[in-house]
Amino acid sequence: MGLGPGLQLRVSQSLVMSQQLQAAIKLLALSNLELDAVIAEELAKNPLLEASSEGREEGVVVREDRETGDEAGDPRGSDELIGALGGTEDSPLDMDWNEAALDTDSAVDVGSGPGPEEAFDFDRLAGSEVGLTEHLLEQLRGAGGALAAAIVRELEETGYLETPLRVIAEDLGATFSEAETALALVQSLDPPGIAARSLEECLALQAKAADRYDPAMALLIANLELLAKGRMADLRRICGVDDDDLRDMVAELRAFDPKPGCRFAGESAREVGAPDVLVRKTVAGWMVELNPATLPRVLVNRRYHAELKAGASDKSSRAWLSERLQSASWLVKALDQRAQTITKVAAEIVKRQQAFFELGVAALRPLTLREVAEAIEVHESTVSRVTQNKSLLCQRGVLPLKFFFGSGVGSDSGEGAAAEAVKAEIKRLIDAETDILSDDTLVDLLRAKGFDLARRTVAKYREAIGVGSSIQRRRQRKMAGG
Known part of the structure; x- marks a missing residue:
């Protein structure tokens, strides 16, 4: 040869x-x-x-x-x-x-069009005050290329990344692995917790930035649902810590910012046209x-x-x-x-x-x-x-276009029902309750309406609309003299 x-x-x-x-x-x-x-x-x-x-x-x-x-x-x-x-x-x-x-x-x-010198500077839309996008792009200074910049521009006002990373990668002709690398770079920027895709990830990023992301803290963050329910004994067992350590960990967790991007949102950014x-x-x-x-x-x-x-x-x-x-x-x-x-x-x-x-x-x-x-x-x-x-x-008011998109749950129709529809039905049932309804009872009532949900899903939706558990509601009724 x-x-x-x-x-x-x-x-x-x-x-x-x-x-x-x-x-x-x-x-x-x-x-x-x-x-x-x-x-x-x-x-x-x-x-x-x-x-x-x-x-x-x-x-x-x-x-x-x-x-x-x-x-x-x-x-x-x-x-x-x-x-x-x-x-x-x-x-x-x-x-x-x-x-x-x-x-x-x-x-x-x-074809031909406005040259680079004629392009509108979209970054100016952040406003006269430093906005979240401008703050992050200034830290990047070109690092991470178009992918990192694209991720920054996709962030919500709260600092979360709701656009699927796969979509951003496909948009720029990049691989998912390259997009993950760019996301890691953006998540390393200030403020800590930025570009998270969930509350758990947001808190974990802040714990890592504070050098407090040890195994016990990781387990605590992974079990936020238990913390919300006040099940401290279960958390002590899962995290393998005593009362004092758990108390300190919870205090540290509550000091973190669940919406790190909001500190950059001025009045102009919140103004709705x-x-x-x-x-x-x-x-x-x-x-x-x-x-x-x-x-x-x-x-x-x-x-x-x-x-x-x-x-x-x-x-x-x-x-x-x-x-x-x-x-x-x-x-x-x-x-x-x-x-x-x-x-x-x-x-x-x-x-x-x-x-x-x-x-x-x-x-x-x-x-x-x-x-x-x-x-x-x-x-x-x-x-x-x-x-x-x-x-x-x-006729039902002003609604963001994103309102109409969402995951579904099982229903008798076969097509499923939107999560917002289920939340609305849960709220209606609780607002009309005479005797306090437990989550198990809500499951049965919803099933009768054609919604096939697990108890934990009902509890999650109930908490999402700001309604307490049956125990909390019963206590509130007693305090109100009802």
Whole structure:
């Protein structure tokens, strides 16, 4: 076998994300207040952009076919809705980032657009005061690459990471192992406990940072349910410590912060804007439409562009004008795509949770991001971004889009029931109790309603809605003289 140089041809597929495409994806996750800041800055620096005062009255109707029982969308659909926004004619870019951007089996590049020097600085949205995201990114200073930065930007206001790590990894074309390494880096930042995926993990991270995560403390954190119930004898036995040691460990645990990110949330971060989506009942079915009060309306001023182009005498001026036109056209198209995606996701949520809008929280069914993503043919992370910082207004009030997603429990219907529906039924039973109901009794009553739950699950849901045990409720009634 001879040795020597040679040439080999290898074909591979990879994800190519232009700077423009990354900015478009970030637009999708912004709240309407944050989007206003982006648009205001773009209007200030691009003379070819102008705000439009034109309104929009089209929406998407989610209706039930009375003959077949099937649900269908209004023939107008969301495409016509977006077409009414005025952006299509002024948007020559063919940018379907909604589906292609996150397809890790394809190479994606979206033509020309705003260059790096023209991109909006999304980090400014943290506000004038140092926010959690800015605080963490400053500590990273590029360490961990795009994965660590992506994890930071996915954190909730409380500091928890609710987006599945698998989704973040797939989003950036990374392996799950690489994502775990990046997560470990973020969890090592200040404040301790950040980027945890559960209360137990949050407390464990803080115990490790304080050099107090010994085997006994690990066992205590793993048995928080026993601590909440006051079963100290069981904890002493499990942890292998005496009364004094357990008392000290509990004191240390209570000194930890269960929501470490909240210390960075100023009033502006907690401010809730107007709802993004409006849902109302019509003769044809449920109408789903974007809120015209928050809908961004930006157009490209072609007439002004023609005037400037006619007066551009040198090559650099014409190049600058061309860049401004491309940047303006890109923004309009990106806003149209964002509106279209939000509408599609909201319409699918209403379609699948139609019983909730008719009957209330008791009829809420379990729903996952993946189900919605597969139904509208987008990536799961796209749905995750749409449901961030977005809310829906219906006859039952203003609800975050994330409210409609949740795990399910067994029920006689075969489809399961949403955890929120079970919690609502438990609260109703307890509010109506004359004799104090034990958890075992609640299990039987819920089973009669079609909910098949274990006793520990009922206890967990009861505690989640802030209701004490039967012993605690009986004691409270006696103290109140009842």
